[in-house]
Amino acid sequence: DTLKPTFTWQKNGDPDPLDSVKFDLYVSTNSNPGQKVISNLTNNTYTLQNNLLQYTIYYWKIVAKDTTAREKESSVWSFKTKLLYYFGIKTKDENAGNWSKVSNSTDTFPRSSPPEYFSLYQPQNFINLGSAVTFYWQNKGDPDEPYGDKISSYTFYYSTSAQSIAGQTDLLQPVTTIYNISASSFSFESNTVSSITISGLMENATVWYVVEAIDTESTTRISTAIFNLHFVRINNIPEDPNQSELRTSSGIVSTRKPTFQWDCSDPDPGDYIVSYTLRYSKDNFEFYTDTEN
Template sequence: MSSPIIITKRFYYFLPILVILFSCSDKGMEPEKDDELAPTPFNLLEIPNNTIEVELMPSFSWQIATDPDGEKIRYDFILDTKALPTEILKSNLSEANFTVTSSLELNTKYYWKVIAKDESMNTTESEVFNFTTIEALPNEAPENFNLLTVEDNSLDVPLKPSFTWEVANDPENDVVSYDFYLGTEAETITKIASDLDQPSFTMSSDLSYNTTYYWTVVAKDDKDNFTETEIYSFITELMPSGVDVPFAIVDEPPIYPGCEDSNDKKECFTQKIVALIDDNLVYPSSALENGIEGRVNCVFTISTTGAVTNIRVRGPDQSLENEAIRILNLLPNMIPGKQNGEVVNVPYGIPITFKLE
């Protein structure tokens, strides 16, 4: 008899090993700080997109960008002739504007944008705008020039004076001509000669006696550009009431009191008047307060009776003129001048200079 067969069952048990990893660092448990925010979007303002006929040194502006983290904003200004501009013309601008300091090219299309950046170098770019510069430089007016004669504040000017002025040069060498203006009121002077090709003009008819006139000149080129001078004034000569002989050429000059025995009566006359002016001049307070100084041209006549008459003055300020008149009214009676043995009126002129020390 054969032995019985015994079958043995073996059971195997597998226990999963759970490995739990714990971080020992507290840092990883903190929420991540949000400090990577870029500046807010912003728009370009000036120059608007697709603008044409832009000057060669334009100014640009854009909206102010703000930073969510409160960081300071700086701007990079990009200007290029490429549709995708990359050339930084100016970096780290603190203001939302920029003006070109070197002339751009004529008739050229430019593209521009701005990059706003914060202190963490987070950036926000604007859109790209374009503009086109002017096709050609504008034609310029003639250069400034000065009046020469008749000089400003002149006295005893002849009734048919000749006027002259400097040549006005034109930057483009355009042909320049002149218009001449003259009148008795500065605000309403009238054009009395046009298209003069020389820097001079002579009156063909007499002006009025003892009258204040104002004159100016306008230089113009053939492109209708013009430049005007300042306005000068003058007073014409007195209407003759007898024979007048200028002090410089009269045979026997008027004799100032105290000069009777002088060998050079003309020189003594002048010295006495200068001394009277020096001894009596009082600087007007209003002129002092306003810093006004200058020369007052004075003319008066020693008449056939020896009296000082026809006092006329012209200067930069009314207060200075009034003081000059006051002093001249202090002049004494004199022995009248003579020409060819006959008593004559003798005009005499002297400047009185007011100068602040």
């Protein structure tokens, strides 16, 4: 609740009965604090004399020293200072026209907001000719960045099964989750984006995906899909069409122009049958005639 915090630590002493222990306090915005604030403390508590920066993450540690110059470092702890807002009120007497003294407010934290809304960028309804796919999404940042809050990481979810509920993507099991993706951004086709490349995706699968942004205050935002659902179809190995299933039964027909029917499909996503060749014969295909459609 103050920009001059009080630090307290355990005073374990020294195993040597004739040794005394003194403490050095280090406080810094670096995760490995190297800035010594005060040396040779004999007590296990200290209150800073100068204000720290507002709304900033600080790291601190203690170095214990005995009279023989042996040292022992503590673990590194961290904390975040609050953001202080001040306002004043003056009142005026209606008759005398005199103003009162200013009454100052107490300090307070700002409201922590989730990351900005962001959209998946690509791929979208895309046929990927390979088992490795790079996924891109917008990096819109966090509205609390002026106060030190920012996007710390992303979580990527993908599945081979999905459904649309009220314009959102609800992933069904099984879902593969990749945590703590770097929040670093770069320019891609005039957009500020983040990305991840995933290898070994299943052949002929349709992969649905969403992204979750996490900021340093641990608030989150799920991506919005511009085209409702985002997915990519994997087609690493082009395959032949499936074997045709004949639907016309054998037997005698009463016309010289019989109708032949069959079913056929292609296993590759996004691929389709462009033509057929009908082969017919009078002698079990020792000799035959082809006709294309």
